[in-house]
Amino acid sequence: MPLSEALRLALQAIWTSKLRSFFTLLGILVSVAFLIVVVAIIQGMNSYVSGTLTASMIGINTFQVRRGPISVGLLDDEQVRMIAKRPLVTVEDAETVAEAVPEAIAVALQSGWPTPVAEIRFRDRTMINVTVFGITAPYQAVQDYTYLAGSPLTDQDVNGRRPVVALGHEIADKLFDNPLSAVGRRVRLDGRELTVKGVIAPKGRLLGQSFDSFVLLPFSTFEAAYGRRKTTVVSVKMPTADAIEAGMSRAEEAMRVAHRLRPGEENDFTVDKADAFVAFWKQLTSMLFTAIPAVVAIGVVVGGIVIMNIMLMTVNERTREIGLRKSLGATRADIRRQFLVEALVLTAAGGALGVLSGWALAFGVSTFTPLPARITLWSVALALAVGTGAGTLFGVYPASRASRLDPIAALRVE
Amino acid sequence: MSALIRIRDLGREYRMGDERILALRGVTLDIHRNEYLAIMGPSGSGKSTMMNLLGCLDTPTAGEYWLNGEEVSRLTDDALARVRNREIGFVFQTFNLLPRATSLHNVELPLVYAGVRGRERRERAAAALDQVGLGHRMDHRPSELSGGQRQRVAIARALVNQPSILLADEPTGNLDSVTSDEIMRVFTQLHAGGQTVIMVTHEPDIAARTERVVVLRDGQVESDRVNRGAAA
Ligand SMILES: Nc1ncnc2c1ncn2[C@@H]1O[C@H](COP(=O)(O)OP(=O)(O)O)[C@@H](O)[C@H]1O
Ligand SMILES: [Mg+2]
Numbered sequence: 165m166p167l168s169e170a171l172r173l174a175l176q177a178i179w180t181s182k183l184r185s186f187f188t189l190l191g192i193l194v195s196v197a198f199l200i201v202v203v204a205i206i207q208g209m210n211s212y213v214s215g216t217l218t219a220s221m222i223g224i225n226t227f228q229v230r231r232g233p234i235s236v237g238l239l240d241d242e243q244v245r246m247i248a249k250r251p252l253v254t255v256e257d258a259e260t261v262a263e264a265v266p267e268a269i270a271v272a273l274q275s276g277w278p279t280p281v282a283e284i285r286f287r288d289r290t291m292i293n294v295t296v297f298g299i300t301a302p303y304q305a306v307q308d309y310t311y312l313a314g315s316p317l318t319d320q321d322v323n324g325r326r327p328v329v330a331l332g333h334e335i336a337d338k339l340f341d342n343p344l345s346a347v348g349r350r351v352r353l354d355g356r357e358l359t360v361k362g363v364i365a366p367k368g369r370l371l372g373q374s375f376d377s378f379v380l381l382p383f384s385t386f387e388a389a390y391g392r393r394k395t396t397v398v399s400v401k402m403p404t405a406d407a408i409e410a411g412m413s414r415a416e417e418a419m420r421v422a423h424r425l426r427p428g429e430e431n432d433f434t435v436d437k438a439d440a441f442v443a444f445w446k447q448l449t450s451m452l453f454t455a456i457p458a459v460v461a462i463g464v465v466v467g468g469i470v471i472m473n474i475m476l477m478t479v480n481e482r483t484r485e486i487g488l489r490k491s492l493g494a495t496r497a498d499i500r501r502q503f504l505v506e507a508l509v510l511t512a513a514g515g516a517l518g519v520l521s522g523w524a525l526a527f528g529v530s531t532f533t534p535l536p537a538r539i540t541l542w543s544v545a546l547a548l549a550v551g552t553g554a555g556t557l558f559g560v561y562p563a564s565r566a567s568r569l570d571p572i573a574a575l576r577v578e
Numbered sequence: 579m580s581a582l583i584r585i586r587d588l589g590r591e592y593r594m595g596d597e598r599i600l601a602l603r604g605v606t607l608d609i610h611r612n613e614y615l616a617i618m619g620p621s622g623s624g625k626s627t628m629m630n631l632l633g634c635l636d637t638p639t640a641g642e643y644w645l646n647g648e649e650v651s652r653l654t655d656d657a658l659a660r661v662r663n664r665e666i667g668f669v670f671q672t673f674n675l676l677p678r679a680t681s682l683h684n685v686e687l688p689l690v691y692a693g694v695r696g697r698e699r700r701e702r703a704a705a706a707l708d709q710v711g712l713g714h715r716m717d718h719r720p721s722e723l724s725g726g727q728r729q730r731v732a733i734a735r736a737l738v739n740q741p742s743i744l745l746a747d748e749p750t751g752n753l754d755s756v757t758s759d760e761i762m763r764v765f766t767q768l769h770a771g772g773q774t775v776i777m778v779t780h781e782p783d784i785a786a787r788t789e790r791v792v793v794l795r796d797g798q799v800e801s802d803r804v805n806r807g808a809a810a
Contacts, residue, residue: 165690176678180678484674488676489691490659491633491662492662492688492735493659493662493663493664493688493691493692493739494691495656498659571635572630572635575670575674
C-alpha cells in the first residue's frame with residue numbers, strides 16, 4: 165500500500181472520530197505547548213536581562229566598585245556577614261578610582277541599597293513610591309540619560325548641595341500637564357522643597373517596571389536628606405567593552421592601596437561588571453532549562469501512553485476491518501503502516517496544535533503580562549520532533565499487534 | 579492439462595487446550611480451471627475449514643496444497659497475503675464490506691494492495707461493478723444497499739483483480755430465495771465467462787446449479803460426483 169493511501173486512511177479514521185482523536189492528542193498538545201511557552205518566556209527574559217535590564221541597571225560598558233557583589237541572590241549567610249563588616253564606599257573611593265582609570269568616560273557615585281521611596285508633590289498632585297537616587301554628575305553619562313527639557317545635574321549642584329532635582333519622565337508626566345513645563349517649578353519631595361532642573365527622556369518599561377519613575381538628587385543633597393546608604397556604588401563607564409577588564413584591575417589595585425590592604429589580605433570591596441548580573445541570571449535559567457526537559461518528557465510519555473492505549477482500542481474495534489483487509493491481500497507491512505501512519509498523524513497534529521497554542525499563549529503572555537516572551541525556532545523544531553517521535557514510539561506496538569492478527573479469527577469477531 | 583488446485587491428504591487440526599479437533603482428515607482433490615463446484619455437507623463437517631485453506635487464509639497441519647503449480651501450504655504470512663491478492667477472490671456469507679466506504683471504494687480494496695493506482699484502479703473497480711449489474715450504485719454505502727446488492731458488491735470485489743478462483747462460503751446463506759436466485763445467476767454467468775467457481779452451500783437446489791458436488795462428512799470426502807442435470 166502506498167504511503168499516500170495510508171495517509172488518506174489515517175485522515176479518514178481520525179476525522180471519523182474527531183472528538184476521540186482530539187482527546188488522544190491532548191497530552192502531546194499540552195506538553196508541546198508547555199515547552200514552547202516556557203522556552204519562549206525564558207528566552208524573552210534572557211534577551212531582556214542581558215540587554216535592556218543590564219543596560220538600564222548598570223549602564224553600557226560599565227563596571228562598578230561596590231561594597232558587595234551585584235549578584236546578591238547567590239550569596240550564603242556567611243558571605244553576607246562578611247560583606248556587612250566591610251567599610252562603606254565613599255566619595256574618596258570614587259576619586260581613587262577616577263585617578264586610577266583616567267581613560268574612563270565617566271566615574272560616578274550613586275546611592276544604593278536601601279533605595280529610599282518617597283512622596284513627591286506639585287501643587288495638588290501627589291505621587292507616591294517614587295525611587296530616589298543620589299548621584300554625582302557623571303552618573304547621567306554612565307546611564308546615557310538625555311534631557312528632554314532643562315539641564316543635567318552638575319558638579320556645582322553636588323558640591324554646593326543645591327536643592328535641585330532631575331525628574332524621570334513618568335514623574336514629570338504625572339505631576340505636570342506638560343512635562344516640559346516642569347523645569348524651574350518647585351516640587352516637594354517628602355516635604356523638602358526642590359527646584360526641578362531637568363526632565364529625563366523616557367527609557368521605557370519592561371517586566372511591569374518603569375525605568376522612568378525616579379528622581380535624581382545631587383549626591384550631597386541626597387545624603388543630607390536620607391543619610392548614607394549601605395551600598396553606595398562607584399560606576400565607571402569605559403570607552404569600549406574591551407577596556408573594561410584593564411580598568412577593573414587598575415581600579416582594584418588602587419582601591420587596595422587606598423584601603424591599606426596588605427598583600428594576601430582579602431578585598432574589603434567588590435569590583436563587578438554587568439556580566440556578574442547576567443551570570444546570576446544564567447545560573448537561574450540553567451536550572452529551569454534542566455527542569456523543563458524532565459517535565460516535557462513526563463508529559464510526552466503520558467501523552468504517548470494515551471495514544472498507545474487509544475490505538476490499541478482502535479485496533480480492537482477495527483479487528484474485522486483488519487481481517488478483511490488481510491483476506492483481500494494486505495501484508496503485515498501494509499497493516500502496520502496503516503496504523504503507524506494513523507498514530508503519527510495524530511501526534512504530528514498534536515504537535516502542530518501544541519506549537520500553535522504555545523505560540524498563541526506566548527504571544528498572549530508577552531502582550532497581556534509584564535513577562536517578555538520570544539518564540540525560538542529550535543524549541544518549535546524540538547517540540548515537533550519530540551511529539552512525532554513519541555507517536556512513532558508508542559504507535560509501533562498497536563500497529564504491529566494489528567498486523568499480526570489472524571484473518572480468519574479477525575473476521576469472526578463481532 | 580494439470581489441475582488448478584491439487585490437494586493431497588490435506589489435514590487441519592485445531593487444538594483447544596488439551597482437546598484436539600480434526601476438522602479435516604486427509605482430503606485429496608483435484609479441481610480444474612473453469613470448474614463450477616459445490617461443497618456440501620452437514621454443519622461441522624469441515625466445509626469452512628476447507629474453504630479457508632483453499633483461499634489461503636489458513637495453512638494445513640498436514641498434506642499438500644498446490645495452487646497453479648505452486649505449493650502454497652508452507653508459505654509465510656506475507657507470501658500468503660500476496661497469493662490471496664493475486665489468485666483468490668473470496669465471497670463471504672456476511673458480505674464483509676467496509677461500512678463507511680462506497681461500493682466503488684470497497685471494490686477498489688484488493689487493487690490497493692496490488693499496487694494499482696489512481697485512475698486505473700477506479701476504472702477497473704467500476705468495470706467490476708458493471709459486471710455484476712451495479713454500475714449505477716458506485717457511490718452508495720453498504721447501508722444504502724439491499725442484501726442482494728451488497729453481496730454483488732462483494733462479488734465485484736472478489737473479481738476485480740482477476741483471480742484464478744472465486745471462492746464463496748455460503749454466499750446466499752443470509753439472503754431470501756428470490757435474492758439467492760439473483761446471486762446464483764451472477765455466479766453462473768461468471769462461470770460461463772470462464773471463471774473457476776467453488777461454493778459452499780447446504781441447499782440442494784443451489785448445489786444443483788453447479789457442475790460438480792463434493793460432499794464432506796467428518797472432515798473427509800464422502801462423495802464427489804459430476805452433476806449431470808446442470809451441464810446444460
Ligand atoms: N478456530 C477453530 N478452533 C477450534 N475448532 C474449530 C475452529 N474452526 C472450526 N472448528 C471445528 O472444526 C470443525 C469443522 O468446522 P467448520 O469447518 O467450520 O465446519 P462447517 O463449515 O462445515 O460447518 C467443527 O467441529 C468446528 O467446531
Ligand atoms: Mg461453515
